Amino acid sequence: MKLKVKSRLKNVFSKMTKKRAIISIIVIIAAVVLFKSNIIQNKFFAAKKTVTQNITSVKKGNIVVGISGSGPVSFTNSKKVYGKTSGTVNKLNYKEGDAVKAGDVIYELDSSDAQTAIDTNKSNLQQSQISAVPTDQDVANLTIKAPFAGQVTNIAINKGDTVQKNGVVVTIADTSKLKVALPFKVDDIAQIKVGQTATVTLKTLNQTVQGTVTSVSNILSTGNSGSTGSTGSTGSASTQTGSVEIQVTNPGTIVGAASVSADIAALSGAVSSTSPATLDFITKKDVTSLTGGTVQSISVSANQKVSASQTLVVMKNDDVTRAKQLSDLKMANTVSQVNSNLKTLENFKIVAPIDGVITKLTYKVGDSVKAGDEVSNISDPTQMQFDVPIDELDIAKIAVGQKTTITVDALPSSSTTPVNGEVLKIAVQGTPVSGVTTFPVTIKVTDNLDKLKGGMNANGNIIVSNKQNVLYVPIEAVTTTGGRSIVWVKGAGTGSAAGGNPPTTGTGNRPATGTGGTRPTTGTGGNTGGFNRTGMTGAAGATTSATNYYEGAVRTVVEIGVNNDTSIEIVSGLKEGQVVVLPETKAASAAATSTQKSGLGGLTGGGTGAGGGGGGFTGGGRGN
16 A cells, blocks of 8 residues: 555655646747847847937928930031042051141042153143134124214115125215315415314305315426316416315214315415315225125125224125134143143142141052052041940930930040030930840030040930929938839928838939939838738848837938939928938947847747747737
């Protein structure tokens, strides 16, 4: 009996000892897990964290929004120069990099053969010109003109008549001056001198005009009674006379031959001519045809007054006309040859087609050049441009004339003082590559052209928006959660408070690559947006870290406007000067994590109970 009691007591004690051991182990494990939990860490060890907030202030200024691209600089106006004839380079007047004006001679080729051909054809041309003179004159002589102003006194031909060479066609006289030879007694002639004034009486008109003695004849003659002549007079057989010539200016009334007498004042008194005589024109000429031919037209009539060089008669002579045509053809052919030779000679001088800089010289002195060979390249350094590819999503924002800031890798100064430019042209056809279409946009460089060279890589920032005097914050200060834009503002919020902890899942605006874009800011703790049961990952949990980091700040809803890579416009919700907390940087987060890891090591324990949350205690509830 006693043995049975002892045996039973021993079994009871043995069972109680095992149960206590199991309970003790469970208690120890629970204590360790509880110590590692966020609750214990936040309650007893949070004070050990070192958190430094990254802050800034709301500023007012300008936000410039641009679309960027890069490409090699090229010359807008660049001309290739080609040889126009074959030859050997005798002279090279410039070198690469030299500035030239349009028309400057770059190359001079050997032109000796071309010059010889020109000299020969010039000689032929001179001979043709000499030979053409007679034929030209013959054609001109077919039109017969008045040699001086006067009156037609006779027309010797009719229309259609054939006139021999040098045949008379018209007689013309100068009616402005007339003369007459009158007889005077010998005794009277002795008293008459050249230059004396004579009074001439026109018997038929009963009019007197003044004349001048132009000559006195000392030849004596004896007049016969009843005889009349222009050089003699009617008188007795014993009357001796001489001849006195008198010139008269036509008062306009004398149209032909007229009978006149004259009185001349002498020392002994007035002396008179012994008999009348007939006035005649001083200048009178028979106009002839120098070429001969057929009378084609007569342009005057008898007694018609004509002016000098007035057309009288037009002749026709086929032989003369054909000779002129042959002469003209020969002349034209020779002139054409000379002009062709001169043009060819010009081709031996290769000139710059535009003002610019020589960027290429292909040949040197002594080289042989052929027609069509590229010998040089001239570029205008005052006109430069480059093309940049613009994404199809942005091309609608680009317009011709938009200002552009340009930086050039080869010009470090352009990073602080950009080169200016503007959009010159937008392509209408895009280029698809890997499912993305880009459009070439041409940017014209407008200044600092002297610093640029063809081929330099240029980066163009096309200004599509430039908002002046607006509120802005760094772009990373704004996160988007549930369609709302949120900014953490220090102190008691004056804007619209969003409430709650930092977002567990949101869209941040910090550029991931430095050129724009959004970055999700996924948290592992917090209560906004639901519980996260992903468990701890070795850190003490992000909820405590984020909560401590934004301590003293209020989540504020804002309305945003335009943005660039660094700044974003605040349309409403903030005021200038308010302090804004920027997102926690990796360095700050790492510092906080290091502080926590100085406690107990991390442990990824599971939840207990039927309803326990999977993973650690990061927001998970304990089951019953």
